[in-house]
Each structure stands twice: as C-alpha cells, then as structure tokens.
Amino acid sequence: MSKIIVDEQYLEIIEGTNLLQACLENNIYIPNLCYLKERKEKNASCRLCFVEIEGMPKPVTSCTLDVEDGMVVRTDTPAVRRLQRTAFQLLMSVHEVDCAHCPANKKCELQKIARFLKLGLKPKGLDHSLRELETDHDHPFLEYFPHRCVLCGKCIYVCKKRNGRPYLTFAGRGLDTQISFFGDKDPLKLPCAECLACTLICPVAAIIAKTDT
Amino acid sequence: MSKKTHLDESSNLFAQEEAMLNDIRCRLKDYSAERRDLIPILQMIQEKYAYIAPITIQMVSDHLNIGACEVYSVASFYNQFKFNxxxxxxxxxxxxxxxHVKGGDIILENFERKLEIKEGKTTPDREFSIERVACVGCCALAPVVVIGETVHGNMAPSKVEGLILGFQIEKEKQARLKEKQARLKEKRDADENGN
Incomplete structure (x- = not known):
C-alpha cells in the first residue's frame, strides 16, 4: 500500500494503481473522456484529466501516471482548471450542441464536465464551427454522428477487444478525423447486431444503434 | 454520343478494373503477410494505378489478415493515397x-462549381479530376492551374468555363473523326465484299 495525499485527503492505495482510477474510486472527480481502466496504453487524448503533483514542474495527465508512495496531488489548482477549461472549450467549439434532440441528454459526459468546470456548453471567445465532413450512413446497424463525436477512441478499443479486430476506426487526419465503418457491410458478416459495445461505451451518443434513430 | 459507344465505354471500364484486380493479386504475392508491409503495398498500388479503389482495400486486408477499416484508416491518414x-x-x-494571394481559392471554387465535383474527386465520366497542389514553381504567373501537362497562368474565374469547354469540344471532334473513320472502313469493307 502506498500513502498519497489528494486535495488534502489522505488515501491508501495499492501501489501501481492508475492515479486517475484511484481518485475516481475515492470519490474525487477528475474530468475525463478517453480513459478506460482496462486499456493498457492510455490515449491521454482528451486532455481533461490534468492534475498537479508536488515535485513536477507542470500539470500532468493523471491517466498516464501510476500511484507512488508519498505523492502529493492537487486536482483543483488554477493552472489545472485553465488547461481543462481550454481543452473542454476547444472540444465544444466543434460540437453540435443540440441536447434536446440528442439521446445522450442528461447522461452526457460533456454536460457533466461543463457543470463541474462551471462552463456553458457553447464556448465563449472561440468560434463555433461544425466540420464539413463526408460521412457514410450505410452501416446496417449503426449510425454515426461526427458532430457529436469527441474522438476518444473508446469505441475502437472495445470493438477490437470484443471481436478480435476492429470494425470501426479513425479515418482521415487532423480536423477531418472521424470514425469510419469502412469495410464489408454485409449484415450477415458483421457482429454488430448482437454486440453494440461501441454504442454502450460512447460517452456522447455519437454512435447509436440504427433502431434507436 | 450513341448508346452503343456508351455501353462500350462502361464495359471497357469493367474490363480495366478486372485487369487491375488480377494484376494487384499477382503483385501482392511479392509482399509478406505482415502488417509492416501495409504501407509499401498501398504505395505500390498508388504508384501503379494512381488510386486505391475500395475493392483493392478489401484485397489488401485479406492479404494481411487485418480489418479492411484498419487499412482504410492508414490509407486515409496520408495525403499521398487517393481513393478516386x-x-x-x-x-x-x-x-x-x-x-493564394491572387485568389487561387476562387479559381478552385469555380472549377468545383463548373465540374460539379469537390476537390479530390473525379467527374462520373472520368474526364476531369480536381486537386489542390502547393506551388508549381511559376509564381510570376499566379494564379496558376495545371491541366494535364499544360500550365495555364494568369487564371481568372471567367477563363474556367472556356478551358473546360475546350476539352469537351476536342473530345466531340475526336468522336466525330472516329465515327467518320469507322464509316469509311465499313464502306470499304462492303465494297471489298461486293467485289
């Protein structure tokens, strides 16, 4: 067991536990979108789970650190909040905010994070621009909404884990990145009808089953 | 254009595609079935055929035994791979x-509107495709458009339609010439048979 201090709370954690995981399990919320406990190589792509640790010069992403004895962690310093707010606003600047018509409404991670960071859903000071993307809608079971997607990559991970190889993937690059279902669309060859793991893991309902539309 | 030649053209395209698939199938044998060969394979196809068709992606994924979408993910990441x-x-x-300063984007927009395709795409009859490129090396002639091998300098939005029309007229001329020759040949054959 290693003793750490998080926001002045003393915690006893099994050494080697993921720091973000340890905080979440002890009811210390740190905003996060792309973290998955079982994923070995953390994406650290959402840039929301920053914390400050004594002895480290800059805030660090908590999902990429393991607990070490004697760690002193702060989750709510001004530097951390600034980074989180900026990252969140950048995410929202390309997000279609239409909660009333979104199936994730009220259970959406983005709404939860906005409330936690005391931010509106529409970013202030940033242009709001939806990306111009060409998206295929010919998947027999799944529907993808690129303007809801936060590109956390959880769906790709769970799909690969469940089915041995992914049936969906990132396509494109930079601002044009989106999830693609490229491949054989024969309903009999796709495991999607019974699986739907990607729709369950998606934090923002960017992928939903066609029957739900 | 008559219906017959149109049919000829589409069956011709089909034959071309079939030949391409067979050729790629043969060439794939030179590559191992390991993931590290994915980009070399894609580059080979791109170099040989100037584009990567969805059906060839399927073929590559079968060869490497990885998901088709994984192949697409890699291919779509790089600008050097085209899908049209x-x-x-x-x-x-x-x-x-x-x-850019001289309004290259307006020229691009004009081509996109006139040809009714977006940048990176090809017209359904495969006559024209539009691509945006970085400097072609004759900035004094800006804005510049290169069609085939010909450089068109000092472009203006008003010149776009004329250029496209020029190619269409040329094509019709060629078609008429071909028809004329075919008629002549037919006539000659008939004469010979008559004698």
Whole structure:
C-alpha cells in the first residue's frame, strides 16, 4: 500500500494503481473522456484529466501516471482548471450542441464536465464551427454522428477487444478525423447486431444503434 | 454520343478494373503477410494505378489478415493515397502563397462549381479530376492551374468555363473523326465484299 495525499485527503492505495482510477474510486472527480481502466496504453487524448503533483514542474495527465508512495496531488489548482477549461472549450467549439434532440441528454459526459468546470456548453471567445465532413450512413446497424463525436477512441478499443479486430476506426487526419465503418457491410458478416459495445461505451451518443434513430 | 459507344465505354471500364484486380493479386504475392508491409503495398498500388479503389482495400486486408477499416484508416491518414481514379484531364489548382494571394481559392471554387465535383474527386465520366497542389514553381504567373501537362497562368474565374469547354469540344471532334473513320472502313469493307 502506498500513502498519497489528494486535495488534502489522505488515501491508501495499492501501489501501481492508475492515479486517475484511484481518485475516481475515492470519490474525487477528475474530468475525463478517453480513459478506460482496462486499456493498457492510455490515449491521454482528451486532455481533461490534468492534475498537479508536488515535485513536477507542470500539470500532468493523471491517466498516464501510476500511484507512488508519498505523492502529493492537487486536482483543483488554477493552472489545472485553465488547461481543462481550454481543452473542454476547444472540444465544444466543434460540437453540435443540440441536447434536446440528442439521446445522450442528461447522461452526457460533456454536460457533466461543463457543470463541474462551471462552463456553458457553447464556448465563449472561440468560434463555433461544425466540420464539413463526408460521412457514410450505410452501416446496417449503426449510425454515426461526427458532430457529436469527441474522438476518444473508446469505441475502437472495445470493438477490437470484443471481436478480435476492429470494425470501426479513425479515418482521415487532423480536423477531418472521424470514425469510419469502412469495410464489408454485409449484415450477415458483421457482429454488430448482437454486440453494440461501441454504442454502450460512447460517452456522447455519437454512435447509436440504427433502431434507436 | 450513341448508346452503343456508351455501353462500350462502361464495359471497357469493367474490363480495366478486372485487369487491375488480377494484376494487384499477382503483385501482392511479392509482399509478406505482415502488417509492416501495409504501407509499401498501398504505395505500390498508388504508384501503379494512381488510386486505391475500395475493392483493392478489401484485397489488401485479406492479404494481411487485418480489418479492411484498419487499412482504410492508414490509407486515409496520408495525403499521398487517393481513393478516386484520376480524370483524363487532372486539374491541379495551385494554392501556393502567390496563387493564394491572387485568389487561387476562387479559381478552385469555380472549377468545383463548373465540374460539379469537390476537390479530390473525379467527374462520373472520368474526364476531369480536381486537386489542390502547393506551388508549381511559376509564381510570376499566379494564379496558376495545371491541366494535364499544360500550365495555364494568369487564371481568372471567367477563363474556367472556356478551358473546360475546350476539352469537351476536342473530345466531340475526336468522336466525330472516329465515327467518320469507322464509316469509311465499313464502306470499304462492303465494297471489298461486293467485289
């Protein structure tokens, strides 16, 4: 067991536990979108789970650190909040905010994070621009909404884990990145009808089953 | 154009595609079935056929035994891989600094509107494709468009339609010439048979 201090709370954690995981399990919320406990190589792509640790010069992403004895962690310093707010606003600047018509409404991670960071859903000071993307809608079971997607990559991970190889993937690059279902669309060859793991893991309902539309 | 030649053209395209698939199938044998060969394979196809068709992606994924979407993910990441066959007259609109300042984007927009395709796409008859390129090396002529091998300098939005029309007229002329020759040949054959 290693003793750490998080926001002045003393915690006893099994050494080697993921720091973000340890905080979440002890009811210390740190905003996060792309973290998955079982994923070995953390994406650290959402840039929301920053914390400050004594002895480290800059805030660090908590999902990429393991607990070490004697760690002193702060989750709510001004530097951390600034980074989180900026990252969140950048995410929202390309997000279609239409909660009333979104199936994730009220259970959406983005709404939860906005409330936690005391931010509106529409970013202030940033242009709001939806990306111009060409998206295929010919998947027999799944529907993808690129303007809801936060590109956390959880769906790709769970799909690969469940089915041995992914049936969906990132396509494109930079601002044009989106999830693609490229491949054989024969309903009999796709495991999607019974699986739907990607729709369950998606934090923002960017992928939903066609029957739900 | 008569219906017959149109049919000929589409069956011709089909035969071309079949030949391409067979050729790629043969070439794939030179590559191992390991993931590290994915990009070399894609580069081979791109170099040989100037585009990567969805059906060839399927073929590559079967060869490497990975998901088709994984192949697409890699291929779509790199600008060097195209997914549309190039047109007979590829239109390259320069977006280098000088051309950009002189309104290259307006020229691009004009081509997109006139040909009714977006940048990176090919017209359904495979006559034209539009591509944006960085500097072609003659900034003094900005804005520049390169169609096929010909450089068109000092472009203006008003010149776009004329250029496209020129190619269409040329094509019709060729078709008429071909028809004339065919008629002549037919006539000659008939004469010979008569004798």
């Amino acid at each position: 066959p190039p047109g007979k007259h590829p239109v390259k609109v320069c977006m280098g600094t000088a051309c």
